[in-house]
Amino acid sequence: MTLGTLDLTIILPAFLAGLLVLATHIPLGAQVLKRGIVFIDLAIAQIAALGVIVAGSGDLDPQGWAVQVAAGIAALLGALLLTWTEKRWPDVQEAQIGVMFILAATGGLLLVAHNPHGGEHLQDLLAGQILWVRYQQLLAPLLGTVLIGAVLYFFNERLSRLGFYLIFALAVTASVQLVGVYLVFTSLIVPSLAVRHYADGKRLPLAYAVGAGGYLAGLVLSTLLDLPSGALIVWCLTALAILVYAAGPKPQAQRQAH
Template sequence: MNTESLDLMIILPALLAGLLVLLTHVPLGAQVLKRGIVFIDLAIAQIAALGVIIAGAAELDPQSWAVQAAAAAAAVLGALLLTWTEKRWPEVQEAQIGVMFILAATAGLLLVAHNPHGGEHLQDLLAGQILWVRYEQLLLPAVGTALICGLLYFLRDRLSRLGFYLIFALAVTASVQLVGVYLVFTSLIVPGLAVRHYVGKKRLVLAYLIGAAGYASGLVLSTLYDLPSGALIVWCLTVLAMGVYALGPKPDGAQRVANH
């Protein structure tokens, strides 16, 4: 362990990026679990990443608005397609989401096959480079986060299927480029799984606390031990979630079994 390598000024922008992601992904993740379409986040995130890869193949500046637009366009098209498939074949929607994920993932592999830096680019999109996020990269995601949080607050249960998919696509677009596909999935699903038996406002508060503590501890440990930040955050967040779930209320069936 190298305590001299712990620089809070390096960690701070990365932590802010994680908190921005959590602001939208925790409530969206609750909706994903409620709707029973758990792998939609992986599919949309992978489609957004495919948009970034396509923009890269066109030799666009990675930090330009054009790349953001390409990722958003790809994610929105994926959301529209998923809306249509859910109307047409609702009984196999989860399977269709899985097919879309694998098609987007393999399309990305094909597009970077002849790029000498293609493997590194794919790794960055999957695992993310959260530790190297800069403050200036947070401006656009912060504006998008504020808009999405506003929509989620005012629409609440009145959100249509199409509206949900579109909002989800836009939220994931920004977060994939900040933290990577793995952390997008973890931020959406793991806190919601941990607090699913809690009730009232405590559920949302605990989900946010799990996410924030997972990002903070993962960033600190990755800096101290020189380990990949994204992967370590996934593990820290998951271990914390398991602890919160274990200490929390039991489902009705489990409670009855415990009483006997």
């Protein structure tokens, strides 16, 4: 396939799905870095994926509301558990997040062990099937994005730990089934890493530009080269983030400016 024969009807809904994910994940990712709980997104995303696997074992429609609810409940329970562990053992919270991720990941492996299509389903949840997203799948994530975006806009600095974890869980629940666990982590962390030394007023616009550029480049290249979209978007987004970081102010210069 060449650029002249590129099918925009496939790429556009996938790109819109990426923008929906970025809309909430970039501000949440900045908070994750600020709070020093980088791997919380992987843990909660994996827990949400586990909820999808559990619901799927009951022969439910993978795109149905029942699966969405199951993923949401699983993610919310994970968020509540992380809130409790942070209060109980705050000095090892990052380690506890890692343990939760491993338990959720291996729990998913055990649940699909006897399913002939289990490996394929697990791969879809990890790497995602963003290139095959259709417009009708974007309605629920759009509503969730508007709600979460409003909460972050009006209450961002006033969110308690529990409030942050719950909002985070809801955001991750919707995005895992759209783009997969790998892209959830990348969308949250990589743009914020790229712009962390820029001036405050430039960080958010640049982070969105990095995210949108990475998604668009990855989708176009995956279509042209017939490569897995999710994996290629991760690499494109990361490469663009490295360029933006390299072109930005250095940490020492930033400290001297202050």
